[in-house]
Amino acid sequence: MxxxxxxxxxxxxxxxxxxxxxxxxxxxxxxxxxxxxxxxxxxxxxxxxxxxxxxxxxxxxxxxxxxxxxxxxxxxxxxxxxxxxxxxxxxxxxxxxxxxxxxxxxxxxxxxxxxxxxxxxxxxxxxxxxxxxxxxxxxxxxxxxxxxxxxxxxxxxxxKPINGSFEINPENATQLLCGEVVYQVTADIVSDDELGSYIDILAKNVTFDTETKKPLSKKDLSSIDWYGENNGQGREQWIYTDIYEIYGIDKSEAVAVKVNNQYYIAKRQ
Missing domain, CATH: 2.170.150.60 (Metal Binding Protein, Guanine Nucleotide Exchange Factor; Chain A)
Known part of the structure; x- marks a missing residue:
């Protein structure tokens, strides 16, 4: 490099x-x-x-x-x-x-x-x-x-216009949406040398339930669990940033998305 x-x-x-x-x-x-x-x-x-x-x-x-x-x-x-x-x-x-x-x-x-x-x-x-x-x-x-x-x-x-860009699936924080297309973020890592053209930027910090994968709202995160109802609930934080094409792969099939400072393959479902 x-x-x-x-x-x-x-x-x-x-x-x-x-x-x-x-x-x-x-x-x-x-x-x-x-x-x-x-x-x-x-x-x-x-x-x-x-x-x-x-x-x-x-x-x-x-x-x-x-x-x-x-x-x-x-x-x-x-x-x-x-x-x-x-x-x-x-x-x-x-x-x-x-x-x-x-x-x-x-x-x-x-x-x-x-x-x-x-x-x-x-x-x-x-x-x-x-x-x-x-x-x-x-x-x-x-x-x-x-x-x-x-x-x-x-x-x-x-x-790309804001209205046609990528967004995080509000029902599953490990997925991206682009129009009607769903991309699942995988554990497969993409190196910088494999990155193609810039596509979009998300700049989202999302915390979600590790079991349901559903994002937690600000209200959920700030509320005090007085009765221990959330005991045992797993939480995970993903910091989404930019999205790139992957050399040799059509972006309609998969893209590279940066999560927690590492690029991962997001595959079309």
Whole structure:
């Protein structure tokens, strides 16, 4: 795994563990202290600023081997409307699982939620940058240099609408639902090298009954068992994060889902 791939995994990890300890936050801040903070254009999610210059993100992508020096960061989850206007942003550094999970509720008009991570220089060119968007490395050029022949990043095509995304089965916390399709999370582990394209992010922290597999509500978790009615009840906690395709396997048959910081195969039932 090369350095650029490690950086991608690192920042995916940031989203996944939601900074459960202050020491991790401090390490990330220290590691990126010499990098330039970049800012998304709230009126147009396809644009961001770097060192005072405005850049437009293109549909063109490069492989992780085509990245130059890591020079900046955005590190935001952006909730946007159908026209590309940013309604709400969650700073990845300060995000919690609850804030990520509630992002759609905080911005009910949002049609898409897209993660923006790092910004890189081009390895052998100075006329464009590379930005990590939604799991892909997209070229970005100065907005003033955009030509009619350039294809701008299609935010609608790279992130599934909220209403058509994956969700946890409310009757079985070990299963995922995508429309009418049910995926069962298995014990089979998927390595990072086997991951394909990014599909979705769940960002859900669920506690469930180990026997029935049914999720426990906040009321269930906070209630005091005065009469010992729940004695012997087993409880398990799963922290769901992102979902990826698996190389060589059609996503209609199985996907990789990260649970408790480990990718597992979820098979269609």
């Amino acid at each position: 090369n350095k650029k791939r490690i950086m991608f995994v690192l920042f995916t990890f940031i989203i996944c563990v939601a900074f459960t300890g202050c020491s991790l936050q401090n390490k990330i801040k220290e590691y990126s202290s010499d990098k330039e903070q970049c800012y998304l254009n709230t009126e147009n999610v396809t644009q961001f600023s770097y060192k005072g210059n405005d850049y437009t993100i293109l549909a063109d992508t490069v492989s992780n081997g085509g990245l130059g020096e890591w020079i900046g960061y955005i590190r935001q989850l952006a909730a946007i409307d159908k026209n590309g206007k940013i309604l709400l942003q969650e700073n990845v550094e300060a995000a919690t699982f609850q804030s990520l999970a509630d992002l759609a509720e905080k911005a009910p008009e949002a049609a898409y939620i897209i993660p923006f991570l790092n910004v890189y220089a081009a390895p052998n060119a100075d006329d464009y940058l590379i930005v990590d968007v939604n799991g892909g490395y997209h070229k970005a050029i100065l907005s003033e240099n955009i030509k009619d022949s350039d294809t701008i990043f299609d935010f609608k095509g790279t992130e």
